[in-house]
């Protein structure tokens with residue numbers, strides 16, 4: 001957030017403010033007590049929280065089944081106090097399809113990284129979207145394979161250095177970064193497709209509204225809802241978290257612009 | 268004098284020292300500690316508590332959700 005030029009001031013003693021009745025924000029109960037396994041500053045943690053807050057606010061925790069991917073968020077089921085199933089790498093939308101078709105009264109979501117969703121799982125992603133499966137896909141795009149040591153992903157930006165592109169991604173050899181969210185938005189099976197980010201407070205508020213809308217679409221049986229979150233991988237990018245969110249703003253967002261790509265209407 | 272007063276409590280031993288909250292606070296309330304927590308990370312604390320409005324910005328960006336935010340209307344007696 002931009003630093004304010006005017007610094008406010010109050011004289012209320014802390015012990016008069018820090019009382020249970022004055023809490024305006026605390027961790028949702030849908031987090032387990034486990035410490036997140038993510039690196040300091042990793043956007044996965046915020047993305048987890050927003051999903052859990054939406055589920056808590058909709059009062060549907062006992063009706064949700066989540067699918068965890070392979071990638072840094074492979075242990076998502078350790079952190080989300082929900083019914084969850086682990087998928088083989090990239091197969092989350094196929095697993096979600098089966099679970100939703102046999103449990104149509106449940107809310108089913110997949111949580112997937114860009115390597116999982118846009119590389120090994122491209123077929124599952126595109127075809128689940130094309131079939132209009134009534135599921136919600138949460139897609140964390142950090143432009144890299146975080147878990148395995150920062151290798152190039154299909155989403156890696158042109159010129160971006162990774163452990164497998166030490167001189168930067170060269171599109172002549174490696175193709176251009178895939179905008180899979182734009183591809184998915186073209187398919188008639190999708191009802192709501194949006195790209196969000198979570199590295200500032202204002203963007204966190206917007207991303208939460210988008211996740212809420214995606215679940216509302218699922219409730220209304222409208223087809224596949226898809227929320228990309230452009231995120232940071234400080235370790236893979238070899239930056240501090242604060243450097244990484246600046247780099248994300250300056251490099252990721254011009255190529256992956258934020259906003260709704262498709263919103264067919266809820267009623 | 269501000270009409271609202273805020274405060275945050277950081278769960279020190281779960282803070283990973285990423286500094287995103289310090290970066291995000293519009294009023295420079297937060298700073299990183301000199302000492303380290305149980306995991307060896309410097310942790311976030313209120314260096315300038317009287318400027319906190321309870322705006323939530325720090326808590327919303329904290330990837331580990333270790334910040335709890337409190338807010339009160341400033342009681343008349345505390346207004347100058």
Ligand SMILES: Cc1ncc(C[n+]2csc(CCOP(=O)(O)OP(=O)(O)O)c2C)c(N)n1
Nearest residue numbers: 070071072089113114115116144145146147
């Ligand atoms: C079938 C199979 N192939 C390859 C791997 C190795 N592998 C594990 S995670 C991963 C990529 C993860 O990247 P991404 O989905 O972007 O998640 P991130 O860690 O960046 O959040 C790969 C290739 C695997 N576990 N299984």
Ligand code: SF4
Nearest residue numbers: 039042072146233234
């Ligand atoms: S390697 Fe990257 S994506 Fe994985 S936890 Fe660390 S910062 Fe997050």
Ligand code: SF4
Nearest residue numbers: 292319321322323325
């Ligand atoms: S609640 Fe707002 S003012 Fe208070 S420390 Fe957090 S960001 Fe700063």
Ligand code: SF4
Nearest residue numbers: 282283285286288329
């Ligand atoms: S954002 Fe959270 S984890 Fe990072 S320094 Fe602040 S309190 Fe600690």
Ligand SMILES: [Mg+2]
Nearest residue numbers: 113114144146
């Ligand atoms: Mg990734």
